[in-house]
Amino acid sequence: MIGKYYSEKVFPHICEFALSRNFLKSYRQETLQETDGKVLEIGFGTGLNLPHYPKTVKQIDAVDINPSMHRLARKRVLNSKIDVTNHVLSGEELPMESESYDCVASTFTLCSIFNVSKGLSEVFRVLKPGGIFVFLEHGLSKDLRVQAWQQRLNKLQNIIGDGCHLNREIDKLILMASFEIIEMKNIHLPVFPRFIGHCFQGIATKKQN
Secondary structure, X not given: OHHHHHHHHHHHHHHHHHHOOOOHHHHHHHHXXXXXXXXXXXXXXXXXXXXXXXXXXXXXXXXXXXXXXXXXXXXXXXXXXXXXXXXXXXXXXXXXXXXXXXEEEEEOOOOOOOOHHHHHHHHHHHEEEEEEEEEXXXXXXXXXXXXXXXXXXXXXXXXXXXXXXXXXXXXXXHHHOOOEEEEEEEEEOOOOOHHHHEEEEEEEEOOOO
């Protein structure tokens, strides 16, 4: 099956090439700097976030639906001082207990979860009250000219990006999942074209009752 071959044999290497660029390291570090305690990372990919977690993070449950991503991440996991447990799972169906994580991290992942609203509701469920959700996600630009290109190219990006969407309103999706956004900024990643380089970076929390 060509789709499965591309997804498991080709796309992980494309991700590794595109998302391992040196200039992205500072964005990853900034996104992850507030993480602490027990962490869940959805869309773990090839483990590119691992070197950028603070020293206070000792344990990560790493979720990714693509088994080939975990294979490419193996070297980074072995070289890390963090205890990483890999789970080949969809972010829409997490078997983890409710309110069991201090932090959840997501970078370049919400664009490609099929039912992203369900995925975010799962993130909300497993996060402890007062815990934080940190994110760095590309999505729909505020610039109408860029938006137009994102809408035109979205179907093509779905194919090339193995389910990736250019036109998701990340900020609204996070708010609709009952999170309270503590801070968020819109940034444009250098090098990437504007239709794919517009990102939302920030921290949201699950309010304590």
